[in-house]
Amino acid sequence: MTTTSPETGGHPGAPSPPGLAGGPGDMTAPGVRVRDLVVVYRTPLGELPALGGVSLTIEPGTITGIVGESGSGKSTLALSLLNAVQPPGRISAGSVEIDGLGNVLELGGDDLRQARGRHLGYVFQAAQNSLNPLKTVGKQLLDLGRSHGADDPRALVRDARSLLERMGLDGARVLDSHQHQLSGGMRQRVGIMLALVLNAQLVILDEPTTALDMITQATILRIVREVHKERGLTTLMVTHDIGVAAEVTDRLAVMYGGRVVEHGPTMDVIGAPSHPYTQGLIRAIPRLSGDTAEARALPGRPPTLGTLPAGGCVFRERCPLRMDVCETVEPPPVLVDRRTVACHAVAGARQERVVREERVVREQERVGREEERA
Template structure:
């Protein structure tokens, strides 16, 4: 497949709720996001902001007690995956949309070699030529700096964290998926291995003509590989735009706070300032108003009662009352 087959993705008004003793509480609230074909989009935010829930929604893989309550996830060539179920949904997962899980060891079966798991994957998707599948897997692993034959003959415990992460990337790509989601691909890896994984992500993305989504809490990772960047807080996308613009001139006070909190290797080390307070949980999420207001230095009276609508100017979108009057009137509720 060439780059022209890289699919676009349009998330519209997506709401995901989880059943709790206090009722159904939203983990995502009316999220809109567009992934342009052939691009790498990053999603950043603190733990609990909804990043992984959004990523799982691309596979319609939110598990009970969670469910997708409203909205759509349109993927070119597949339609709205929220409406898929049964065999149609199973065929999408893996073959059409590849997913690399945050904890690579949790996605591998400790009782089977990588090769046996690869064959199981091929059989589950009715791959006719399993020998060709194994050859493709060896080639992919080799391009990622591994001995493909050895890795396929290994169990999970015989591989390092970086090797398991590369195995996860191989399994996500070997069926020729052209939309790939990577959930925290460099977590718990040393700096050299992180750099290797990011290089692999970039190279494979361009060579295979992918549309890629990377979930991360690391601004450095986002700056290194992404074309556009979405910032999430409290189950909402609060800012989105080209990565260089979002990181170079952040508009939302939450994005500004995240960047101020990054430790520096030179200059005044006291310039790094932690965000005050803590991010909301499902149980402490405000029922109305801006979800960031308790930690926001720009808080106004309207923030207590009105959830800020996303406002777009050029390629940038921001959802904040304090900066909304500085940009053009809001368009449809989406992030493009």
């Protein structure tokens, strides 16, 4: 079931309207701080890490994109924000601090259900997975309202219909339909409606444009931008499509092998990528104009749970900048031009630049002293 939030303030349990009556001024966009998050999956080879100590800060009111190849850990990270990793997976270490909730990983039972319902909205990658095939959309909406204490079902339905109509759908017809009576794009919009109708403050979209035609994709992205701005949300978008990320997001985190390898302003990351993996992703994008032969696929294959290296840099087998230190030492994130990058080669180049700049400053100071003495 898609999780939603009737809360209008930053504190769980605050009174709130049952639908979309609250405006942006009534809500506080939460910030998110993920620290040293480790998620493991039980396999015949033992517990293997899907996330290996991820740290990520999502600023309040921003749209942050998570990109990377399949298996990089994007969806696992997104589910961890809801403390919703399912067996055989488990969160074994770290914290997920969300403003107004605290550490979500310390919540359980009814407290966790209420936190998901009152603070967080989630739009699943396959929209049909969040819909009950035996119930109409309207009945599922009422079930959702009852489970989260909405005391005015008519207002809830009215707000849902209004939001669906904003998305170009016949609200009344959709609410009276079962999922098999809706197209993929319509189901995706229903998922967005269910995630927003109770005023979620943090909205997580997992591949919201997958398998949609270009026109429907453009509609979904327009809706995401408009609703995010109007309601003052914090939004996390998981996508494999860098073009989608460039269209919508403010900040971009690039994941590989269960690690965040680069994170910063979207246009900085896409326009001048620093990590060799990010550079490879950008080079692999097909060209519609210019030299179409410039697009080159990344060599090799992304790692699986069973092939992730136990130590060192997870990208080293495919990296053109591979060094001896990459074999044994995992690169720590360093600040480079308004972004963080986890790469020994980039860190080394940055250190060399700093040393050169210090030499220039010292030389300028020396010349200045000599001129003063003269």
